[in-house]
Amino acid sequence: MTVERASASLFMITSDCTRCGVCEFMCPLGAIKEAPNQFVVRRQVCDGCGECVAYCPVRAIVPAHEFASRQRHTRKAELKRVLGV
Numbered sequence: 001m002t003v004e005r006a007s008a009s010l011f012m013i014t015s016d017c018t019r020c021g022v023c024e025f026m027c028p029l030g031a032i033k034e035a036p037n038q039f040v041v042r043r044q045v046c047d048g049c050g051e052c053v054a055y056c057p058v059r060a061i062v063p064a065h066e067f068a069s070r071q072r073h074t075r076k077a078e079l080k081r082v083l084g085v
């Protein structure tokens, strides 16, 4: 059964996500879904178990408190810096 909760997300997915879909398949609560450009964690459903983290081949799933710093160093962010856009 899926429990809807109104808490802050404990895990988030950076733009390093390659949309492989493994995390969506492995999450026991069905808390991960595909969004237009990448997969995202549904904070109302996620219970913070952390199981998805180990399955991501590009380490795109990160604790929410690390998200801002990790997002600044994704491949996309580095490419923008190199290209100056």
Ligand code: SF4
Binding pocket: 011, 026, 027, 028, 029, 030, 031, 032, 041, 045, 046, 047, 048, 049, 050, 051, 052, 053
């Ligand atoms: S932390 Fe657990 S519940 Fe939340 S998205 Fe990952 S596997 Fe699913």
Ligand code: SF4
Binding pocket: 013, 016, 017, 018, 019, 020, 021, 022, 023, 024, 039, 055, 056, 057, 058, 059, 060, 061
């Ligand atoms: S496992 Fe990682 S790369 Fe694959 S969809 Fe999930 S977050 Fe994206």
